[in-house]
Amino acid sequence: MAPKRPQNIDVATLGRDAMAGTISAIVNIAYCISFSALIFQGSIAAGFPLGLAALIMGTMVTGVVVSLTTTLVPADAGPDTPAVAVMSVLATTVAAGLAAKGADTETMIINVMVAITVSTFLTGAVLFGLGGLKLGQWLRFVPFPVIGGFLAASGLLLITGGVEVITGSNLTLSPSSWAVMADMRFAPQIAVGLAFAFFIVLLKRWMDDYLTLPIAFVVFLVVLNAILMWFVADPDTQADWYLAAVGALQLWWPIGALSTHDIDWGVMALSSAEIGAVCGVTAISMLLDVSSLEVARQKSADLDKEFRTNGLANVLASVLGGVAGNLSLNNSLLLQQAGAVTRISGVSVAVVCGLVLFAGADVGSFVPKAILGGMLAYLGTMILIEALVHSPAQRSRTDLALAIAIALVILYFGYLVGVVLGVIGACLLFALSYSRIGVIRRHLTRYELSSSVDRSPEQARLLQEEGKRVHVFWLSGFIFFGSSNGLFERIRREIEEQKEKPVGYIVLDFSAVQGLDTSAVLSLVKLRNYCEERDVTLVFSGLSDSMHAAFLGAGFFGTDRPHQAFPTRNDAVEWCEDMVLLYHEVGEASSHTFETWLQNELGGDITFERVEPYMTRRELDSGAVLFRQGEPSDSVVFQASGCVAITIEGEYGRSIRLRRMLGHTVVGEMGFYRDVPRGANVVAESASVVYILTRESFDKMQDEDPGAAASLHKLIIRLLSDRLDFANREISALH
Template identity: 25%
Template sequence: MEPESPRRNLPVSSPAPSRHGLRRYFPILDWSRSYNRAVLTSDLVAALIVTIMLIPQSLAYALLAGLPPEMGLYASILPLVAYAIFGTSRALAVGPVAVVSLMTAAAAGNLAAQGTPEYIAAAITLAFLSGLMLMVMGVFRLGFLANFLSHPVIAGFITASGILIATSQLKHIFGVSAGGHNLIDLVHSLVRHLPETNLITLAIGGATIAFLFWVRRGLKPLLSSLGLKPRLADLLAKAGPVAAVFVSILAVWVFGLEARGVAVVGDVPMGLPPLTLPSFSMDLWGQIFVSALLISIIGFVESVSVAQTLAAKKRQRIQPDQELIGLGASNIAAAMSGGYPVTGGFARSVVNFDAGAETPAAGAFTALGIALAALVLTPLLYLLPKAVLAATIIVAVLSLVDFSILKRTWGYNRVDFAAVAVTILLTLAIGVEVGVSAGVLLSIGLFLYRTSKPHVAEVGLVPGTQHFRNITRHEVETSPELLTIRIDESLYFANAHFLQDLIYDRLACDQPIRHVVLMCSAVNEIDTSALESLEAINTRLGEMGIKLHMSEVKGPVMDRLKRSHFLQEMSGEVFLSQYDAHVALTGSPVRDLRGAAE
């Protein structure tokens, strides 16, 4: 990428948290103030490149979702305009993506057969309901909920989805009829129909896959070696899928391949997206509610992770809560214009970023390009082989497959490995909805499991310092009358009894303990259940003639404790530092440590 001039270092891409009013919900009011001719040029160039990439992708992902190809184009027009108004990322490119398309197919396929009006209505309603959920979460600032999805689990789900998507498209490569919602059914169906393979279709699909892989790695270096400028070489390399589309259409026309069994896209209506309305049947909403929620969560996580990565490269910021509103508005726009669920795509966002997009206006210009294609180019797509679109999908999704996550988690954390493995296996063996549901539940379960058994250490004084460390890891000073427990986690309902049991077990010894100090330097929260446990510990220790103390309690935690009766009933004291507690309770003289090495 070329070095950036000072002119291109625009202000941060989202309003500061302190801003209120219209700018909170309309980030366009911020970035549009800095808009100038240089930024316009950059956005137009990026839009041209992304439009070239998005036309075959939109058609292909609609095919993956089991929808008419024009719905892929419709989902790439108004949603991009809506994101340009409400979104905070300067580089995120919104539109149909592989994983969400697969989830749409799974959800709508449970209700109706592909190609039926009921199926299409379910997909449109899915976009509307998903958009509604995202908007509500954004207004109530619930973006933090995405943090409950662990990255390893999401990586496992996306890897399994990539395998499922690629396998589901092999039927178009072989030119056979096959189906299934999981890997076992898909493979079994493919094997059963392999004798029906259309060799011409296989040749077209195989050649397209090989060509697209070569375009990704070899075309740009080749063009650069021929003396083309980097920007032009990059543009031509990104146009590789369009070249595959053009050549394949020409081949079908010249050699009459449709009559020889090569499946083609067929009629694609010419014109702008129609005004559509989702179904407001509560019956249908109830049937797709969980699917819409899962699509919303997965789409948001994928989108925000891409947006944050790209924003960091230019020292910009995004606002996750406003991103929820931006993505919600995009999905509602998709539902109102004959589209289906959309989110920010990784591949096209990276292309948008590398092409020099400076503002979300690049997305709006891309929408204009797609609209122009829908008005003018759709009749030319009649003879486009479905095998070429399937090849486009396969090449795109294979980059999602990352089995290295299994190796990394196996070496670092076996619990994470188990979660990733279960997510992958369930997604492949049962289906995408079960897989993503399992991923969500596993992420929450892992959080509860880890925090229900927090790391708790008995600590002692490091000689010559005022620092306290784990007695099993360091040479420290301790007193037989004093037990100091450092709690390395917030205390809440899931781990409150764990702390009780640990203290009671530790006191079951011959040591003449008279004081127990809870060192709370890592405790950010004490909920009502944990408070009740502390009261129980205080009562039990009092019956044993032992005083309970606390040290290094954080301000917000202390404020909450002061609103209860616990501090008045506690048998001991609250010390500002653990060293103060050690000196007061052991009777050790205060030492001058100004010259001591720490």
């Protein structure tokens, strides 16, 4: 749980914060020593004290600003491990570029420090820009294999950096560079470094996490120095265990260095990829740290504010000679575990670090390289485990393989190339995975699904027989190059496999489609051409304005094209039904008159003349209301011709059409037989003729002509059974 801040800060609380800050400061200083040894080695090893001072300064400045402004109290900040790994690559790149021009050691060190300062300033600008423009949440969309890949690469760089600190060599992917590992001169130091890393792991099992690293560091520092002093008599052998004598800590003032030294901005420009990588890695590291700290503290952070304050901290650090840093998950949890409560704990870390910095001790003369290398190896191993073992990527072999591939590309070609290729690879994998889902949410034919039009039994039977000619596809999601071809292949297969009654109409419902790209339009152009070759009409529904414009521009609609577009799927299916009926020359008039239809439905013995006296003929103009919702259901209506609509009152009094009823059907039978109020309005959509049978007249028919009444009952039962059967098949198909 997140610690609760007390209302009044007392002496005891200040004491707890000061103690927690001191413990965290020891850990931070140990980190800084290892990081400086990682960055400044080989030809620029003499820059170790300058780099260490800059790292401690960065820890102080970012720590104070972040601890006083963060929304995740208590918290601390400083140079983060992945970013430092990239800085080591930046330092190597700048030093190599200057060495090729014959620059001396001092010039190389100053230029490396300027490059780190520039990267720190740009990191601050990028972080502040992300927060100021409220773009922090967009970083959450970075694919995890990319994050895992660059974290894994950072971990590997730290592990190899630990070996390089001990051996003074430059390890690469080339097997020959690792030959130094077989040199027995370095075997004891490498063994001690591994023992130090293993000792940290063992201590975590025996005591609280916040004590393990300080105790391990102090114990190994004291014991190893004692052993070297008392049991190693040869001065040269002793010197091999320490960094070359580089003197006391030196403060780095970038503004002064710019005015007194020649800076090779051409080499800086050639190192822009590494400088950009520092910015990107710091931003993503900060996102991961903030997200993880939110989970650990069970508290939501203001991500944009964190980006702004961390950005300002880095800009300030660059001016004061510090190294890029950000809110640190490990340091913040360390403070909490050590008993910190308030923001003062983060300030305490900076105060202790400041005392060490301004004391100006020659740290490199008493911290053995084995401890520095072991700490780097430990940190690198922990990052590797988090990136590849405990991460979500290990749940998917594909994501894990991509993360490993990205890490190898970064090691060989650099962070920029690795991250760019990683994003491309992750996008391609996403496209491949998303295309497997498919965009067809449901597929039915007119045999299972009708429009909302109730037609005459003759028309309904014909549409049922010819229902397989009309296919309806519900589409959903975003249609792109990966899924559009699958849509084409599915429809092509349906058309080719249906031989007995060839497909005539394909309804494509886009109402649940969020959008489509140009390649999807091109694939549908291919579908259009294929359908036109086979005399199949495409009918679109639910197109947004932008999608309709895209299809119109691609030549789907026009006087020379048979394809159609409708606002809703129901309108599209209704049009297809009309076309099928028109093809079979069974229009609204039907081949029966109303009289012959009713006589046929009632049975050959019951003529129209027997039931006509009990009904009232009524002619309706377009817009005339036959029933109103809520009225008594005191009649049943036989529709002779025209079209009526079943509507209900929607929100704000808007009329919603549920169904349309064409000639030769029955209306209002449900309420009539159940003796309940009308559930909807019935309005004539065109000039119509109806025959109305009132309840009084029906009762009279049952008394005077029970045979005709029984036939009428059978007609209603058959009609309701047909409607129920179709509804059941439609519901079954939709499920």
